Structure formats: C-alpha cells, structure tokens
Amino acid sequence: MPQRRLIVEAEVGLHARPAATFVQTATRSPAEVTLAKGDGAPVNAKSILSVLALDVKKGDAITISTDGDGAEELLDELASIAGAP
C-alpha cells in the first residue's frame, strides 16, 4: 500500500487546525486512509477522534497509508499538511 513517512513539524503537533484539515482532506477519499505514530498501530485518518487521541506531537514520526486511484496525490497532500511547520 502506498505510504508516506515523515516527521511532524507543526509547533502544536497534529492538533487543532492541522488535525482538522488533515481529517477533512482524508475524508474526501473513498479509500481507506490510515495514520500511525512511530511503530504504533494505524488508526482511521478520517476520524478526528482517532487522530486527536493519537496525540501526535512536534518531532513525532508518522506514517500515512492509503490505496486506490489518486493515492499518491492524496498522500502528497496529507504529507504537506502534516509536515507543515
């Protein structure tokens, strides 16, 4: 499955605005989209509850995964949201 691994650079981590934008963008895809922190289990990237509960902080490594048509483009977009300072 196509994936992106990156380090979260936002001062607030994946909370508040970055988290909401990330989930809204993931939700546009009909395919399954997951988010994992470090070596942890992946969670549903379309769930704001799951993403906030994952508690991704600045400097954390994350892996975003999805499949299907447009997977690479979606991953690029999600990675730019999650990786933005």
Add this chain to the structure above:
Amino acid sequence: MTTVHSPVNGRAVGLPAVPDPVFSQAMVGPGAAVDPARGPQVAVAPITGRLVKLHPHAYIVVGDDGRGVLTHLGVDTVKLRGAGFELLAVEGDLVTAGQPVVAWHPHAVDEEGYSPVCPVIALDAGPESVSGVVSGPVEAGDPLFDWH
C-alpha cells in the same frame, strides 16, 4: 442520544462566537461554546466515559457508545504549556458527567492574551446531529446540547 453537559460555569455563546475559525466554522466538529465566568474554575467531564486524552488545556471523553467529546479550555491555550492548569484526573480514568477534570483560571488566560472561551465538540459527528444547544447562563454539569 447523548446529553453533553457544560464543562464550566459561564455563559453558553455558541460555536460561532469562538475566536478561532477551526472551531467557529465547525472544522473540528459541531457543538457549543461557553464563555467561562472569570473566577477560579473546576472544569468537569461533559459526558460519562473514559478520559482517553488529557492535556492541561483540553481533554477528550469517550462514552460506552464510542462517541467522543472534546473540551478545549480556551483558544490557543496549548501555548501556555500547562501553566495555570491543574489536572484533577488521570488519562485513562473512567469519569462521570460532571466529575472534576482540570482546575484553571479563565481570568489568567485572559491576562496572558488568550480567549478563555471553551469549545465543546462532538467528534466525528455530522453537522445535523447536534441540537438543543443552550444559550445564556450555565453551570458546570448543566445540559449544553443533545447529540443524536
């Protein structure tokens, strides 16, 4: 249906009154907001469930049915790095609606230049799933809105 309770004493003002578009435009989810009274406060659990996430400035309680409610104590208050907030519960605790979670000082948040208005958000809820949003004076533990 889940009745979501006010986490603080103050005045229910509605999400559009929150001075941060991520909340006022319901990007995080639908819900309500309370402008807290400015004395020292004890913020409480808005629903009964597990305290899955506890930060000094924000916490999430997830009920038996899997529904999660985010309480955010002020706007951008993550930047206070916990100063002025005292945790009264432990992440992972089972809490009942109205149970104390965080002691804090809304007036101190004001003085630091942040808004102490508290968004209370139904997470992963559709825009039409929240109704009965209260407006006007509320006490901590009073019903704030219904989540269908």
